[in-house]
Amino acid sequence: MDWMAWTWPTATFFAVIATLLIVFTVLAIRFPETPRVGILRIETTRGDRLFITLLGSAFINLAWLGVVGAGQPYALVVCLIYAAAVFRWV
Structure with missing residues (x-):
C-alpha cells in the first residue's frame, strides 16, 4: 500500500466508516426498521x-x-x- 501514502488519520477515517457500515448492518438484521x-x-x-x-x-x-x-x-x-x-x- 505504499502507493496510497496512508497516514494514521486516513486509516482511522476508513476504519470508522467500515465500523459504521458493519454496525448498521447488524442493527438492520437484529432490529428491522420501517421507514x-x-x-x-x-x-x-x-x-x-x-x-x-x-x-x-x-x-x-x-x-x-x-x-x-x-x-x-x-x-x-x-x-x-x-x-x-x-x-x-x-
Missing part, C-alpha cells in the same frame, strides 16, 4: 440517514477548510451536531 418520514418529507431508514450524514459532513468539512482553514477538530463538533440533528429529525 419513517421526517422534515424532508421522504421515507428514510437508518442507512439513508447515515448516508445523508456522511455526505453532509463531507461538505461541512470542505466548507470549513475553505472558510476557516485550520481548526478542523471544531468542524468535527459541527458534524456531530449535524449528525444528531439528521438522525433525530430526518
